[in-house]
Amino acid sequence: NITTIEQMEADNAMLKQNACAVCAETYDDRVKAQSPHCKFGEGGICCKNCSMGPCRITAKAPRGICGADAHAIAARNYLRSVAAGTSSHSDHAREILHVLRNASPEGNYKIRDEQKLLSLAKEWEVPTEGRDIYDIARDVADIGLMEFGKPEGTQRFVSRATPERQKVWAEQGILPRAIDREVVTAMHMTHMGNTADAEFLVRQGLRTSIANGWGGSMLGTEVTDILFGTPTVRTTEGNLGVLEKDMVNIVVHGHDPVFSEMVVTAAEVKELTDYAKTKGAKGINIVGLCCTANEVAMRHGVRMAGNFLQQENAILTGVVEMMCVDIQCIFPALPQLAECFHTKFVTSSPIARIPGATHIEFKPETAFQQAKDIVKMAVDNYQNREASKVCIPPSKKNAVVGYPTEQIIKHLDGVTNSHVDELGSYKPAIDAIKAGVLRGAVAIVGCNNPRVRPDYSHFEIMKELLQNDILIVATGCAAQVATKAGLLNYDAKYYCGAGLRRVCELVHIPPILHMGACVDISRMMLLATGIAKDWGVDTTQIPVVGCAPEWMSEKAVSIANYVVSTGLDVYLGIEPQVSGSAQMMELITEGTRKITGAGYIINTDPHELVKNILAGIEAKRTALGI
Template structure:
């Protein structure tokens, strides 16, 4: 039988990182590995979530001799408050991202930097929200849709509009459990108020507000961000691209876009496609302009332009250490402040673009929607002018790169399924062919793998091992964010990777013409996964908590990830974690997030730091759901 021999191993990735690290040592500079070592051992009180500094009477910490803080808050209250504050911060990050995009949509115009690229998606959303469309200019519709979306953040009454997209069984759970998300800003403010000194000390109440606040993200802010991005820049479609640091070019002007906000990166990518700028680069001795992406920005531009992906979160310093980067442009979230000083060791220009993410030592060019395209052109010229300053004695571009097929939002998945056999197509499309494959046992189920990579464990290793094992066991994977980047680097997004899969999944890949892991986008696009799971449950005729679909974040690290994990659990989907949440100092909190939420939403966390044990638990969880459905 044919096999796929082109998988890039973790050991190969680590060897290339080690070679880049040699340059850092030679230059006398540091990287995250050094800073991680200097932070070891980590603060035990912080790890366990039992340090409170929410007022100036402390900080207080829970010990064997001091079981309560000065105010009397115990470990359960302190851990619960800290946990809820993480959810609030993560919710604010994704939701503020969406708010900025809605403002961009509100200012969109036919002759401006930002235009409506997908009119049909805009019209569908307008109809969903009751915005009049007949005989109206498309930009008048867009501006009113933006206004309705902006009201989701601060409206005084009602709940999030998008929760009506959930299946009726799930909406009933949210209503009965009193966790329906209201205005996004209200849920964040309520969470912060509840955790202020002198307020809620009941861990279960804090966890419930965490579920509610996170729902205002997954079925509010994140979903808004994804919808508006699709309207402004187009629904992603299948594209072939490449990934890993080998996508850098020694004879081209290399520009990295890094972060999460596609409003910025879209302008840079579009400007770089101009012939006048390509010709300008040639006058400076370069063969052209090579735009590559890092982190979630990479996922965004890969799905819409085929831009190649240089890597994920912990590779951001590695990109600069190649010595081949003329400019790194960043927007928001997951950006190391260390990039500014590291860039000074090379010719690299480090540019920030958002008032949300100002970094000392960076060149700050705040993007304005009305001048964004012209600003992008100026940045490209700045990078081109910097090409001649590259010191070739400092250049090492790792050779490894992998082919990848990306761009599978829900619309594309349904389109692929319809292209094979779908006798029940309705206006929304249908997931019945996938359901039939699961019922027949051709597929055992599906796993959404999301999240970052984390220095607390061997970076990317858990993602790699879990993905490899799931594929062998006929489990289809959908991936976003940094986990999708690992899948790219390993070669799992290559359609030929079907030959490392079990016979059932390999057959599905052949029939539907897909890679075994479907790239769904950035971390904000995990909202797409909620719609996918809800669509499967709808077409199956059951609740989301019953279908053999689970979530996994093997190496999560950010507050956004805590918010995401909670809205996935709230949607009725179990989440398997490879990093323990920082609540271990409270047995009550550990019980609440692993078992207590099951009484509220029907789902919870399963935690194991060993990826091989975690994947066994995942497979057992899928089989238990199959058995409960009688398949």
């Protein structure tokens, strides 16, 4: 029994009424106000990189004042998106590396996965013998931080890719140097008067993106696991129904677990839960939104209130005592909306300051005390809730989450005949693909987006792929669509084709594996790489592809580029903003194939996109002779 898209939309409509009742504006009002969208922006052919402009390309004016044409302008804008996306994931990782560097047994942050730290230390040749774990952590953090600005060499994690991939990157001149170097080079290349040849801008986009996927994001994932524990399989719930009528509800929203982990810990302090009871509440209910939800669900089973386009809806329930946010994907509209209710809106990072918010700058040295103060503030706000404004949609679903590569391998080991086969390999999955029981796998990732019917594309694509015996791995807001639908369940096997169902039963997994937040798409790159290595081929040969049905952010542009760089095709349900240049459309769909062996396939109709995906997977199978 899955929640249909119509049910989800009925919940939204109910909350919209709540918004109207308090005269609050929501994103759909602003979509109307912004429609129709600017055609120049949509096509990527508006340039304001210098003050001779802005210049817009038309049939009458095919060049900007400096002479840049549509191709140069669209490519420069596109590369700037990749640079911004790479910066976001990488700066997030850098913050966490600083926390690791200062971790101590007496401090607020400790090391929860020593094994993972030791294996990274080994990979980076940091001495471990007889050393204190925190000294090792400091050395590892220092090396990690050097990945951002080292004067020579390439990203260390590149050595984790298949040998064929490393060769491609080297031969094509897209091996990423220091992370900051690639971002700065991208900004430099796009400054007025530099590169105007679209192909070279696209190449730098690939290189900058690898500095994300095989640099910043991978560092972020590794260090988050070291500090907060590598996720394990656990059960939780998702959708707005996880908000509780008689509890103090705190929503943690954003991406950086350094903040949310501490809030989750503080909410468990007895003194505070007792305090909540003195205020008439049954307890404290922490729930997550966006990627923060994925992070805390995978490590603590904290329930997930929803994805990107539900951030306003959470406040519209009227039962959120506090929404506290860290970085990325936070609507600047939220403080104003919170004012229509009793909700306190708290920002915590200098990276994301929003007018109207209460700003409490979160510092690792004082983190626990600050988190306790924040939770207390929420508890104190419980008495201000207005009964007449309360409206919680009942919808919620059980979800099984927490499948990093370590857990996938563990499950596969469970079905391996350990007398004959080696443990710790993807071989059972490869055998199932070779036998055709599984046709392949698709990584479904990314946001939801009001440019299309929100969540619908995800939902349709997921259902159809499952029916066609395609295993799905999911992260980010896409994973939360699966959660809301009820597809992250063992029972979801009933929506699968016979082959996939058998695999789910044998390995004891749901047909959609929740691999985490968007930084954790790095885990997906390691998964594809592990499969390719155990198969004895390159990543570009295996029947595994990426799909972002409703992507919206610059992070997503960077991700799509590094997935393509890794040799995996990316199926997009939203068109990148380069359509004003035929050359750019050709470069992103076909041109990159000559560089990395992969490219985009774009189709805004989800049913057509599924057909494209299935054809792509079958073509890979045929090429492999299976």
